[in-house]
Amino acid sequence: QQQVKQSPQSLIVQKGGIPIINCAYENTAFDYFPWYQQFPGKGPALLIAIRPDVSEKKEGRFTISFNKSAKQFSLHIMDSQPGDSATYFCAASILEYNFNKFYFGSGTKLNVKP
């Protein structure tokens, strides 16, 4: 059973568009929600993260919206650029026996067309 469900699987937008990637979770014990960005042939890198006591976090062109009651969070990329083309993973973390365990979504492959 997947702990974090991510959609869509792939996304194509024109340059300047605002792609939105959605994630949902069930376990209310999760208390940290990062997004990772992965370019082909590379490992993921932390992009932005949010705690559940905050409804929105913005860093540059990237914004996380968080809806605690709905157990959903999403990533918005403002004024998207071809360089944003990558795979994006949402994640949720929880402390289990003193170990910080991350559960990842299945990933969204974003293609920003020039």
Place this chain on the structure above:
Amino acid sequence: DGGITQSPKYLFRKEGQNVTLSCEQNLNHDAMYWYRQDPGQGLRLIYYSQIVNDFQKGDIAEGYSVSREKKESFPLTVTSAQKNPTAFYLCASSMGQGTATNEKLFFGSGTQLSVL
């Protein structure tokens, strides 16, 4: 340069063969992890280690083994018992505070393992 180095970048395994993937970090992190990435399935945890000489199974440990003899090294062996080993393998590390969930994972560039 501080970071995580994985080698080799590409690896081929013959049937019945064990292969070892290397992971080295110079970030002075206590915790290290191995994830498996399959298309459309995200990252799944194989093994993790919070301290030298100690490691724990993750969600998909069957067919894999690890060791943590040095703080900076966490090699993964894919044994012949792993019947479907073709995947992209990612090593990661974190400070390993164990008391807060807002840890940042640092990933290596991965090893693509394929079966001949």
